[in-house]
Amino acid sequence: MSPRFPVRDQVAIVGVGTTPFSRDAGKSDIALAVEASKNAIRDAGLTKNDIDGVSATMLGVQHVQAALGLEKLTYFLNCFPTFSQQIVNAMNAVFSGVCDTVLCYHTVAVSPNNSRAAAADPFRIRAASGGLSRPPSPWPDSLAFPPSYAAWANRYFHEYDAKREWLGLIAINSRTNAMRNEHAVMRAPLTMEDYFAARMVRGPLFGMLDMDYPVDGADAFVVTTAERAKDLPNKPVLIHSAVLGQTNCTVEEILPDLEHSAHQVVMDALWARSELSLQDIDLFQPYDGFSFICLKWFESVGYCGVGEAGPFLEDNWDKEENRILIGGRVPANTHGGSLSDGGTQGSGHIREAVLQLQGKAGNHQHPGLKSALLGVGGFFPYSGGLILRTE
Amino acid sequence: MPDSNVKEVLERFPNTWIDRDNFAMFEGFLEKRMLINRCQDCQKYFQPPWPSCPNCWSENVEPTEVSGNGVVHTFVILHTGALVGVEGVDYMKGYPLLVVELEEQEGLRVTGPMVNCANEDIRIGMPVRLNWIERQGHPVPAFQPA
Numbered sequence: 062m063s064p065r066f067p068v069r070d071q072v073a074i075v076g077v078g079t080t081p082f083s084r085d086a087g088k089s090d091i092a093l094a095v096e097a098s099k100n101a102i103r104d105a106g107l108t109k110n111d112i113d114g115v116s117a118t119m120l121g122v123q124h125v126q127a128a129l130g131l132e133k134l135t136y137f138l139n140c141f142p143t144f145s146q147q148i149v150n151a152m153n154a155v156f157s158g159v160c161d162t163v164l165c166y167h168t169v170a171v172s173p174n175n176s177r178a179a180a181a182d183p184f185r186i187r188a189a190s191g192g193l194s195r196p197p198s199p200w201p202d203s204l205a206f207p208p209s210y211a212a213w214a215n216r217y218f219h220e221y222d223a224k225r226e227w228l229g230l231i232a233i234n235s236r237t238n239a240m241r242n243e244h245a246v247m248r249a250p251l252t253m254e255d256y257f258a259a260r261m262v263r264g265p266l267f268g269m270l271d272m273d274y275p276v277d278g279a280d281a282f283v284v285t286t287a288e289r290a291k292d293l294p295n296k297p298v299l300i301h302s303a304v305l306g307q308t309n310c311t312v313e314e315i316l317p318d319l320e321h322s323a324h325q326v327v328m329d330a331l332w333a334r335s336e337l338s339l340q341d342i343d344l345f346q347p348y349d350g351f352s353f354i355c356l357k358w359f360e361s362v363g364y365c366g367v368g369e370a371g372p373f374l375e376d377n378w379d380k381e382e383n384r385i386l387i388g389g390r391v392p393a394n395t396h397g398g399s400l401s402d403g404g405t406q407g408s409g410h411i412r413e414a415v416l417q418l419q420g421k422a423g424n425h426q427h428p429g430l431k432s433a434l435l436g437v438g439g440f441f442p443y444s445g446g447l448i449l450r451t452e
Numbered sequence: 453m454p455d456s457n458v459k460e461v462l463e464r465f466p467n468t469w470i471d472r473d474n475f476a477m478f479e480g481f482l483e484k485r486m487l488i489n490r491c492q493d494c495q496k497y498f499q500p501p502w503p504s505c506p507n508c509w510s511e512n513v514e515p516t517e518v519s520g521n522g523v524v525h526t527f528v529i530l531h532t533g534a535l536v537g538v539e540g541v542d543y544m545k546g547y548p549l550l551v552v553e554l555e556e557q558e559g560l561r562v563t564g565p566m567v568n569c570a571n572e573d574i575r576i577g578m579p580v581r582l583n584w585i586e587r588q589g590h591p592v593p594a595f596q597p598a
Protein backbone atom coordinates (compact mmCIF):
# COMPACT_ATOMS: atom_id res chain seq x y z
CA MET A 62 0.00 0.00 0.00
CA SER A 63 1.43 3.36 -0.91
CA PRO A 64 1.59 5.78 2.01
CA ARG A 65 -1.06 8.48 2.17
CA PHE A 66 0.32 11.83 1.08
CA PRO A 67 -2.54 14.29 0.75
CA VAL A 68 -0.13 17.22 0.52
CA ARG A 69 1.19 16.05 -2.86
CA ASP A 70 1.29 19.04 -5.24
CA GLN A 71 -0.76 21.14 -2.83
CA VAL A 72 1.99 23.48 -1.63
CA ALA A 73 4.32 25.56 -3.76
CA ILE A 74 7.54 27.53 -3.58
CA VAL A 75 6.67 30.91 -5.10
CA GLY A 76 9.66 33.12 -4.39
CA VAL A 77 13.39 32.82 -4.00
CA GLY A 78 16.03 35.29 -2.85
CA THR A 79 19.71 35.26 -2.09
CA THR A 80 22.63 37.57 -1.30
CA PRO A 81 26.01 37.83 -2.96
CA PHE A 82 28.36 35.17 -1.57
CA SER A 83 31.81 36.27 -0.42
CA ARG A 84 34.63 35.43 1.99
CA ASP A 85 33.77 38.44 4.14
CA ALA A 86 30.45 40.15 3.70
CA GLY A 87 31.22 42.64 6.46
CA LYS A 88 27.63 42.17 7.64
CA SER A 89 25.93 40.38 10.49
CA ASP A 90 24.11 37.10 10.04
CA ILE A 91 20.86 38.93 10.66
CA ALA A 92 21.66 41.47 7.95
CA LEU A 93 22.26 38.66 5.46
CA ALA A 94 19.06 36.83 6.42
CA VAL A 95 17.08 40.03 6.09
CA GLU A 96 18.56 40.80 2.69
CA ALA A 97 17.80 37.36 1.25
CA SER A 98 14.35 37.32 2.86
CA LYS A 99 13.33 40.68 1.42
CA ASN A 100 14.51 39.51 -1.97
CA ALA A 101 12.46 36.31 -1.69
CA ILE A 102 9.29 38.07 -0.52
CA ARG A 103 9.57 40.70 -3.26
CA ASP A 104 10.33 38.02 -5.83
CA ALA A 105 7.11 36.29 -4.83
CA GLY A 106 5.20 39.49 -5.47
CA LEU A 107 4.26 39.65 -1.81
CA THR A 108 4.82 42.07 1.06
CA LYS A 109 5.73 41.48 4.67
CA ASN A 110 2.06 41.57 5.62
CA ASP A 111 1.54 38.36 3.66
CA ILE A 112 4.04 36.38 5.73
CA ASP A 113 2.49 34.58 8.68
CA GLY A 114 5.03 31.79 9.19
CA VAL A 115 8.81 31.52 9.35
CA SER A 116 10.81 28.28 9.11
CA ALA A 117 14.54 28.73 9.45
CA THR A 118 17.85 27.24 10.47
CA MET A 119 19.50 28.26 13.73
CA LEU A 120 19.49 32.04 13.51
CA GLY A 121 16.55 32.85 15.80
CA VAL A 122 13.28 33.49 14.03
CA GLN A 123 12.39 36.12 16.60
CA HIS A 124 15.33 38.31 15.59
CA VAL A 125 14.66 38.13 11.86
CA GLN A 126 10.94 38.52 12.41
CA ALA A 127 11.59 41.73 14.33
CA ALA A 128 14.16 42.96 11.82
CA LEU A 129 11.74 42.39 8.94
CA GLY A 130 8.79 43.79 10.86
CA LEU A 131 6.67 40.70 10.38
CA GLU A 132 3.87 41.74 12.64
CA LYS A 133 2.10 38.46 13.33
CA LEU A 134 3.29 34.91 12.87
CA THR A 135 1.12 31.91 13.60
CA TYR A 136 3.98 29.51 12.87
CA PHE A 137 7.70 29.68 13.55
CA LEU A 138 10.45 27.14 13.93
CA ASN A 139 14.22 27.02 14.13
CA CYS A 140 15.89 23.73 13.37
CA PHE A 141 19.29 22.51 12.33
CA PRO A 142 20.49 22.39 8.75
CA THR A 143 20.84 20.69 6.30
CA PHE A 144 18.29 22.86 4.59
CA SER A 145 15.44 20.54 3.85
CA GLN A 146 13.68 20.36 7.19
CA GLN A 147 12.82 24.02 6.81
CA ILE A 148 10.93 23.42 3.54
CA VAL A 149 9.16 20.30 4.79
CA ASN A 150 8.11 22.08 7.95
CA ALA A 151 6.84 25.01 5.93
CA MET A 152 4.90 22.67 3.66
CA ASN A 153 3.29 20.95 6.62
CA ALA A 154 2.40 24.22 8.27
CA VAL A 155 0.81 25.62 5.12
CA PHE A 156 -1.06 22.43 4.30
CA SER A 157 -2.42 22.06 7.81
CA GLY A 158 -3.54 25.65 7.77
CA VAL A 159 -1.50 26.75 10.75
CA CYS A 160 -0.43 29.58 8.47
CA ASP A 161 -0.77 30.49 4.80
CA THR A 162 2.59 31.77 3.65
CA VAL A 163 5.94 30.85 5.12
CA LEU A 164 9.30 32.57 4.80
CA CYS A 165 12.22 30.11 4.92
CA TYR A 166 15.78 31.33 5.32
CA HIS A 167 19.27 30.06 5.98
CA THR A 168 22.40 32.09 6.65
CA VAL A 169 25.99 30.92 6.44
CA ALA A 170 29.13 32.61 7.69
CA VAL A 171 32.83 31.90 7.46
CA SER A 172 33.87 30.58 10.89
CA PRO A 173 37.06 31.63 12.69
CA ASN A 174 38.43 28.14 11.90
CA ASN A 175 38.07 28.65 8.16
CA SER A 176 40.71 31.32 7.55
CA ARG A 177 43.31 33.50 9.24
CA ALA A 178 41.30 36.63 8.44
CA ALA A 179 38.18 35.15 9.98
CA ALA A 180 40.18 34.03 13.02
CA ALA A 181 41.16 37.64 13.64
CA ASP A 182 37.58 38.93 13.45
CA PRO A 183 36.48 39.51 17.05
CA PHE A 184 32.81 39.25 16.15
CA ARG A 185 33.27 35.80 14.67
CA ILE A 186 35.34 34.70 17.66
CA ARG A 187 32.62 35.81 20.05
CA ALA A 188 29.91 34.10 18.01
CA ALA A 189 31.88 30.87 17.96
CA SER A 190 32.82 30.89 21.66
CA GLY A 191 29.37 30.48 23.20
CA GLY A 192 28.58 27.94 25.89
CA LEU A 193 29.15 24.23 25.60
CA SER A 194 26.49 22.20 23.86
CA ARG A 195 25.93 18.47 23.87
CA PRO A 196 28.18 16.80 21.30
CA PRO A 197 26.93 13.78 19.31
CA SER A 198 29.55 11.57 20.96
CA PRO A 199 31.13 12.10 24.37
CA TRP A 200 34.49 10.62 23.35
CA PRO A 201 37.36 13.09 23.59
CA ASP A 202 38.39 12.13 20.06
CA SER A 203 34.99 11.76 18.45
CA LEU A 204 34.14 11.66 14.77
CA ALA A 205 31.65 14.44 15.42
CA PHE A 206 30.56 16.10 12.20
CA PRO A 207 33.30 16.65 9.60
CA PRO A 208 35.73 13.79 10.39
CA SER A 209 32.93 11.24 10.20
CA TYR A 210 32.48 11.71 6.47
CA ALA A 211 36.16 11.25 5.73
CA ALA A 212 36.21 8.15 7.94
CA TRP A 213 33.13 6.58 6.31
CA ALA A 214 34.45 7.44 2.85
CA ASN A 215 37.59 5.55 3.82
CA ARG A 216 35.49 2.51 4.77
CA TYR A 217 33.63 2.69 1.43
CA PHE A 218 36.90 2.90 -0.48
CA HIS A 219 38.13 -0.15 1.43
CA GLU A 220 34.99 -2.20 0.69
CA TYR A 221 34.51 -1.27 -2.96
CA ASP A 222 38.05 -0.67 -4.12
CA ALA A 223 37.10 2.88 -5.04
CA LYS A 224 39.37 5.42 -6.72
CA ARG A 225 39.95 8.97 -5.60
CA GLU A 226 39.33 10.06 -9.21
CA TRP A 227 35.63 9.40 -8.54
CA LEU A 228 35.59 12.16 -5.93
CA GLY A 229 37.58 14.28 -8.37
CA LEU A 230 34.79 13.93 -10.94
CA ILE A 231 32.28 15.24 -8.39
CA ALA A 232 34.49 18.29 -7.77
CA ILE A 233 35.04 18.91 -11.48
CA ASN A 234 31.33 18.57 -12.29
CA SER A 235 30.49 21.18 -9.67
CA ARG A 236 33.19 23.53 -10.91
CA THR A 237 32.23 23.21 -14.57
CA ASN A 238 28.65 24.07 -13.66
CA ALA A 239 29.78 26.95 -11.44
CA MET A 240 31.74 28.46 -14.32
CA ARG A 241 28.40 29.18 -16.01
CA ASN A 242 26.72 30.49 -12.85
CA GLU A 243 27.48 34.10 -12.00
CA HIS A 244 26.37 33.59 -8.41
CA ALA A 245 29.03 30.95 -7.75
CA VAL A 246 32.15 31.88 -5.79
CA MET A 247 34.58 29.34 -7.29
CA ARG A 248 34.58 29.71 -11.07
CA ALA A 249 38.13 28.99 -12.25
CA PRO A 250 38.44 25.85 -14.42
CA LEU A 251 39.36 22.73 -12.44
CA THR A 252 41.35 19.77 -13.75
CA MET A 253 41.96 16.35 -12.22
CA GLU A 254 45.59 17.44 -11.68
CA ASP A 255 44.37 20.47 -9.70
CA TYR A 256 42.13 18.15 -7.69
CA PHE A 257 44.99 15.85 -6.72
CA ALA A 258 47.30 18.79 -5.99
CA ALA A 259 44.95 20.28 -3.39
CA ARG A 260 46.17 20.26 0.20
CA MET A 261 45.10 17.19 2.20
CA VAL A 262 42.80 18.09 5.09
CA ARG A 263 41.30 14.82 6.30
CA GLY A 264 43.41 12.03 4.90
CA PRO A 265 43.71 9.80 3.10
CA LEU A 266 40.78 10.98 0.96
CA PHE A 267 39.59 14.51 1.67
CA GLY A 268 41.57 17.48 0.38
CA MET A 269 40.55 21.12 0.14
CA LEU A 270 38.47 20.44 -2.99
CA ASP A 271 36.43 17.69 -1.34
CA MET A 272 34.85 20.11 1.09
CA ASP A 273 32.29 22.84 0.62
CA TYR A 274 33.62 26.34 0.15
CA PRO A 275 32.83 28.55 3.17
CA VAL A 276 31.04 31.79 2.34
CA ASP A 277 29.08 34.59 3.94
CA GLY A 278 25.60 34.68 2.42
CA ALA A 279 21.97 33.63 2.68
CA ASP A 280 19.14 32.07 0.69
CA ALA A 281 15.43 32.49 1.28
CA PHE A 282 12.16 31.10 -0.06
CA VAL A 283 8.44 31.78 0.15
CA VAL A 284 6.10 28.81 0.46
CA THR A 285 2.30 28.98 0.08
CA THR A 286 -0.65 26.96 -1.18
CA ALA A 287 -0.75 25.89 -4.82
CA GLU A 288 -4.12 27.60 -4.99
CA ARG A 289 -2.73 30.95 -3.92
CA ALA A 290 0.34 30.46 -6.12
CA LYS A 291 -1.88 30.69 -9.20
CA ASP A 292 -2.47 34.39 -8.50
CA LEU A 293 1.21 35.22 -7.99
CA PRO A 294 3.68 36.35 -10.68
CA ASN A 295 6.14 33.43 -10.65
CA LYS A 296 5.59 30.04 -12.18
CA PRO A 297 4.71 27.89 -9.15
CA VAL A 298 7.21 25.21 -8.23
CA LEU A 299 5.17 22.48 -6.58
CA ILE A 300 6.49 20.37 -3.76
CA HIS A 301 5.61 17.00 -5.21
CA SER A 302 7.21 14.91 -2.51
CA ALA A 303 9.20 15.83 0.56
CA VAL A 304 10.47 13.94 3.56
CA LEU A 305 13.11 14.15 6.24
CA GLY A 306 15.19 11.20 7.33
CA GLN A 307 17.50 10.03 10.06
CA THR A 308 18.26 6.73 11.76
CA ASN A 309 18.82 6.06 15.45
CA CYS A 310 22.58 6.03 14.79
CA THR A 311 23.02 9.66 15.69
CA VAL A 312 26.59 8.92 16.75
CA GLU A 313 28.67 8.53 13.64
CA GLU A 314 30.88 5.60 14.63
CA ILE A 315 27.98 3.25 15.37
CA LEU A 316 26.30 3.49 11.95
CA PRO A 317 26.11 -0.21 10.95
CA ASP A 318 27.14 0.59 7.36
CA LEU A 319 26.45 3.04 4.54
CA GLU A 320 23.44 1.04 3.34
CA HIS A 321 21.61 1.75 6.60
CA SER A 322 22.00 5.51 6.84
CA ALA A 323 19.70 8.51 6.60
CA HIS A 324 20.06 8.35 2.81
CA GLN A 325 18.07 5.12 2.58
CA VAL A 326 15.44 6.38 5.04
CA VAL A 327 14.99 9.50 2.91
CA MET A 328 14.83 7.81 -0.47
CA ASP A 329 12.55 4.92 0.50
CA ALA A 330 10.06 7.40 1.90
CA LEU A 331 10.49 10.00 -0.84
CA TRP A 332 9.81 7.59 -3.70
CA ALA A 333 6.91 5.99 -1.83
CA ARG A 334 5.21 9.40 -1.70
CA SER A 335 5.91 10.31 -5.32
CA GLU A 336 4.03 9.61 -8.52
CA LEU A 337 7.25 10.25 -10.42
CA SER A 338 10.11 7.78 -10.77
CA LEU A 339 13.79 8.28 -11.41
CA GLN A 340 13.38 8.23 -15.21
CA ASP A 341 10.98 11.20 -14.93
CA ILE A 342 13.58 13.40 -13.23
CA ASP A 343 15.07 16.24 -15.30
CA LEU A 344 17.48 17.74 -12.78
CA PHE A 345 19.44 16.03 -9.99
CA GLN A 346 20.67 18.14 -7.07
CA PRO A 347 22.63 15.86 -4.71
CA TYR A 348 24.03 17.60 -1.64
CA ASP A 349 27.81 17.94 -1.81
CA GLY A 350 28.92 19.36 1.51
CA PHE A 351 31.62 16.73 1.06
CA SER A 352 32.36 15.21 -2.33
CA PHE A 353 31.75 11.74 -0.93
CA ILE A 354 28.19 12.51 0.23
CA CYS A 355 27.44 13.54 -3.35
CA LEU A 356 29.03 10.38 -4.78
CA LYS A 357 26.93 8.26 -2.44
CA TRP A 358 23.69 10.09 -3.38
CA PHE A 359 24.00 8.69 -6.92
CA GLU A 360 23.67 5.22 -5.39
CA SER A 361 21.15 6.16 -2.74
CA VAL A 362 18.59 7.57 -5.20
CA GLY A 363 18.94 4.49 -7.41
CA TYR A 364 20.92 5.61 -10.43
CA CYS A 365 23.30 2.69 -9.82
CA GLY A 366 24.04 -0.10 -7.38
CA VAL A 367 26.09 -0.03 -4.20
CA GLY A 368 29.78 0.60 -4.90
CA GLU A 369 29.00 1.52 -8.52
CA ALA A 370 28.80 5.31 -8.32
CA GLY A 371 32.30 5.81 -9.71
CA PRO A 372 31.83 3.73 -12.86
CA PHE A 373 28.38 5.35 -13.23
CA LEU A 374 29.96 8.81 -13.24
CA GLU A 375 32.54 7.68 -15.78
CA ASP A 376 29.82 6.20 -18.02
CA ASN A 377 27.69 9.35 -17.79
CA TRP A 378 30.50 11.90 -18.12
CA ASP A 379 30.05 14.23 -21.07
CA LYS A 380 33.64 14.77 -22.19
CA GLU A 381 32.83 17.75 -24.35
CA GLU A 382 30.98 19.58 -21.60
CA ASN A 383 33.32 18.22 -18.91
CA ARG A 384 30.50 17.39 -16.52
CA ILE A 385 27.89 14.81 -15.61
CA LEU A 386 24.89 14.41 -17.91
CA ILE A 387 23.00 11.35 -16.73
CA GLY A 388 21.83 9.39 -19.74
CA GLY A 389 23.15 12.26 -21.83
CA ARG A 390 20.31 14.39 -20.47
CA VAL A 391 20.08 15.05 -16.72
CA PRO A 392 22.59 17.50 -15.22
CA ALA A 393 23.61 17.45 -11.56
CA ASN A 394 24.22 20.43 -9.29
CA THR A 395 23.85 22.98 -12.08
CA HIS A 396 24.68 25.89 -9.75
CA GLY A 397 28.06 24.42 -8.82
CA GLY A 398 26.95 22.79 -5.58
CA SER A 399 28.29 23.58 -2.16
CA LEU A 400 31.74 22.77 -3.50
CA SER A 401 31.80 25.70 -5.94
CA ASP A 402 28.69 27.91 -5.62
CA GLY A 403 29.37 28.17 -1.89
CA GLY A 404 28.61 26.03 1.15
CA THR A 405 24.95 26.40 2.14
CA GLN A 406 24.04 23.07 3.76
CA GLY A 407 21.59 22.57 0.89
CA SER A 408 19.72 25.85 0.53
CA GLY A 409 21.73 26.60 -2.62
CA HIS A 410 20.63 23.28 -4.14
CA ILE A 411 16.98 24.18 -3.56
CA ARG A 412 17.46 27.76 -4.80
CA GLU A 413 18.95 26.41 -7.99
CA ALA A 414 16.20 23.84 -8.53
CA VAL A 415 13.52 26.51 -8.11
CA LEU A 416 15.25 28.90 -10.51
CA GLN A 417 15.77 26.17 -13.11
CA LEU A 418 12.15 25.01 -12.90
CA GLN A 419 10.92 28.60 -13.18
CA GLY A 420 13.15 29.16 -16.19
CA LYS A 421 14.94 31.96 -14.32
CA ALA A 422 18.46 30.50 -14.08
CA GLY A 423 19.91 33.02 -16.53
CA ASN A 424 23.20 32.06 -18.16
CA HIS A 425 23.09 28.52 -16.93
CA GLN A 426 19.40 27.80 -17.66
CA HIS A 427 18.66 24.32 -18.98
CA PRO A 428 15.67 24.36 -21.34
CA GLY A 429 12.48 22.50 -20.58
CA LEU A 430 13.12 21.18 -17.06
CA LYS A 431 9.93 20.09 -15.32
CA SER A 432 11.13 18.09 -12.32
CA ALA A 433 14.02 18.09 -9.89
CA LEU A 434 15.20 15.49 -7.39
CA LEU A 435 17.06 16.81 -4.36
CA GLY A 436 18.98 14.72 -1.89
CA VAL A 437 19.72 17.23 0.82
CA GLY A 438 21.78 15.92 3.66
CA GLY A 439 24.25 13.32 4.77
CA PHE A 440 24.20 9.98 6.57
CA PHE A 441 23.45 11.16 10.08
CA PRO A 442 20.77 13.39 11.64
CA TYR A 443 18.97 16.17 9.76
CA SER A 444 18.93 14.60 6.29
CA GLY A 445 16.10 15.03 3.81
CA GLY A 446 14.91 14.89 0.23
CA LEU A 447 12.56 16.75 -2.11
CA ILE A 448 11.00 16.28 -5.50
CA LEU A 449 9.96 19.58 -7.04
CA ARG A 450 8.02 20.00 -10.26
CA THR A 451 6.24 22.49 -12.44
CA GLU A 452 3.07 21.87 -14.41
CA MET B 453 28.38 9.31 42.60
CA PRO B 454 29.89 11.02 45.69
CA ASP B 455 30.14 14.83 45.49
CA SER B 456 33.92 14.73 45.82
CA ASN B 457 34.21 12.53 42.71
CA VAL B 458 31.88 14.78 40.75
CA LYS B 459 33.95 17.81 41.68
CA GLU B 460 37.19 16.13 40.69
CA VAL B 461 35.92 14.79 37.38
CA LEU B 462 34.43 18.13 36.40
CA GLU B 463 37.65 19.90 37.32
CA ARG B 464 39.80 17.47 35.36
CA PHE B 465 37.61 17.85 32.25
CA PRO B 466 36.86 21.58 32.32
CA ASN B 467 35.77 21.96 28.69
CA THR B 468 33.82 18.75 28.26
CA TRP B 469 30.10 18.08 28.22
CA ILE B 470 29.65 15.90 31.30
CA ASP B 471 26.24 14.88 32.61
CA ARG B 472 24.77 12.17 34.81
CA ASP B 473 24.59 9.76 31.89
CA ASN B 474 28.22 9.92 30.79
CA PHE B 475 29.83 10.76 34.14
CA ALA B 476 31.01 7.21 34.86
CA MET B 477 32.84 7.07 31.54
CA PHE B 478 34.97 10.09 32.46
CA GLU B 479 35.44 8.87 36.01
CA GLY B 480 36.77 5.66 34.42
CA PHE B 481 39.17 7.67 32.27
CA LEU B 482 40.84 9.04 35.40
CA GLU B 483 41.52 5.44 36.52
CA LYS B 484 42.49 4.43 32.96
CA ARG B 485 39.53 2.09 32.72
CA MET B 486 37.31 2.07 29.65
CA LEU B 487 33.73 1.74 30.86
CA ILE B 488 30.90 1.06 28.43
CA ASN B 489 27.27 0.86 29.51
CA ARG B 490 25.95 -2.70 29.53
CA CYS B 491 22.34 -3.72 29.96
CA GLN B 492 22.01 -6.20 32.83
CA ASP B 493 18.82 -7.62 31.32
CA CYS B 494 19.55 -8.17 27.62
CA GLN B 495 23.34 -8.14 28.21
CA LYS B 496 24.01 -5.80 25.31
CA TYR B 497 26.71 -3.15 25.46
CA PHE B 498 25.80 0.19 23.99
CA GLN B 499 27.30 3.60 23.50
CA PRO B 500 27.04 6.54 23.90
CA PRO B 501 26.04 6.00 27.53
CA TRP B 502 22.29 6.52 27.31
CA PRO B 503 20.43 6.35 30.64
CA SER B 504 18.51 3.20 29.71
CA CYS B 505 19.02 0.35 27.27
CA PRO B 506 18.09 1.37 23.72
CA ASN B 507 17.54 -2.31 22.90
CA CYS B 508 15.12 -3.49 25.62
CA TRP B 509 14.44 -0.22 27.51
CA SER B 510 15.69 -1.71 30.77
CA GLU B 511 17.01 0.82 33.25
CA ASN B 512 19.22 -1.81 34.79
CA VAL B 513 22.37 -0.56 33.13
CA GLU B 514 25.92 -0.81 34.46
CA PRO B 515 29.04 0.99 33.24
CA THR B 516 31.17 -2.09 32.58
CA GLU B 517 34.90 -2.29 31.96
CA VAL B 518 35.87 -3.55 28.51
CA SER B 519 39.21 -4.89 27.33
CA GLY B 520 39.80 -2.23 24.71
CA ASN B 521 40.90 -4.90 22.25
CA GLY B 522 39.46 -4.60 18.79
CA VAL B 523 40.06 -3.94 15.10
CA VAL B 524 40.22 -0.75 13.08
CA HIS B 525 36.82 -0.33 11.42
CA THR B 526 37.85 2.86 9.66
CA PHE B 527 40.10 5.86 10.27
CA VAL B 528 40.91 9.39 9.20
CA ILE B 529 44.15 11.35 9.27
CA LEU B 530 43.19 14.84 10.41
CA HIS B 531 45.07 17.92 9.23
CA THR B 532 42.57 20.21 10.90
CA GLY B 533 40.42 19.98 14.00
CA ALA B 534 39.43 21.31 17.37
CA LEU B 535 42.64 20.34 19.23
CA VAL B 536 44.90 23.02 17.76
CA GLY B 537 47.84 23.65 20.06
CA VAL B 538 47.13 20.67 22.33
CA GLU B 539 50.21 18.62 23.23
CA GLY B 540 50.47 15.35 21.31
CA VAL B 541 48.22 16.59 18.49
CA ASP B 542 50.16 17.42 15.33
CA TYR B 543 47.84 18.43 12.54
CA MET B 544 50.77 19.24 10.27
CA LYS B 545 51.95 15.65 10.37
CA GLY B 546 48.39 14.35 10.51
CA TYR B 547 46.48 13.28 13.62
CA PRO B 548 45.28 9.66 13.23
CA LEU B 549 41.74 9.16 14.52
CA LEU B 550 40.43 5.58 14.62
CA VAL B 551 37.02 4.00 14.81
CA VAL B 552 37.66 0.74 16.67
CA GLU B 553 35.21 -2.14 16.77
CA LEU B 554 35.64 -3.73 20.21
CA GLU B 555 35.92 -7.49 20.58
CA GLU B 556 33.15 -7.59 23.20
CA GLN B 557 30.31 -7.18 20.69
CA GLU B 558 29.74 -6.81 16.95
CA GLY B 559 29.04 -3.18 16.05
CA LEU B 560 30.26 -1.84 19.43
CA ARG B 561 32.58 0.94 18.35
CA VAL B 562 34.55 3.70 20.02
CA THR B 563 36.95 6.37 18.81
CA GLY B 564 40.46 7.36 19.75
CA PRO B 565 43.82 8.30 18.29
CA MET B 566 46.41 5.75 17.12
CA VAL B 567 49.78 5.80 18.92
CA ASN B 568 53.04 3.90 18.37
CA CYS B 569 52.28 3.42 14.68
CA ALA B 570 53.20 5.47 11.59
CA ASN B 571 50.18 7.01 9.86
CA GLU B 572 51.12 5.24 6.61
CA ASP B 573 50.95 1.86 8.35
CA ILE B 574 47.36 2.17 9.57
CA ARG B 575 44.99 -0.25 7.81
CA ILE B 576 41.29 -0.98 8.08
CA GLY B 577 40.95 -4.38 9.76
CA MET B 578 44.20 -4.24 11.74
CA PRO B 579 44.03 -5.47 15.37
CA VAL B 580 44.62 -2.84 18.05
CA ARG B 581 44.68 -2.68 21.81
CA LEU B 582 43.95 0.04 24.30
CA ASN B 583 46.61 2.44 25.42
CA TRP B 584 46.23 5.65 27.42
CA ILE B 585 47.76 9.00 26.64
CA GLU B 586 47.97 12.00 28.93
CA ARG B 587 46.45 15.11 27.39
CA GLN B 588 45.15 18.38 28.82
CA GLY B 589 45.77 17.12 32.36
CA HIS B 590 43.91 13.81 32.19
CA PRO B 591 44.16 10.36 30.58
CA VAL B 592 42.57 9.92 27.16
CA PRO B 593 41.88 6.52 25.57
CA ALA B 594 44.10 5.75 22.60
CA PHE B 595 44.99 2.64 20.65
CA GLN B 596 48.12 0.98 19.37
CA PRO B 597 48.81 -2.02 17.14
CA ALA B 598 48.07 -5.23 19.06
Ligand SMILES: [Zn+2]
Pocket residue numbers: 491492493494495496505506507508509510
Ligand atom coordinates in the same frame (compact mmCIF):
# COMPACT_ATOMS: atom_id res chain seq x y z
ZN1 LIG C 1 18.70 -4.22 27.33
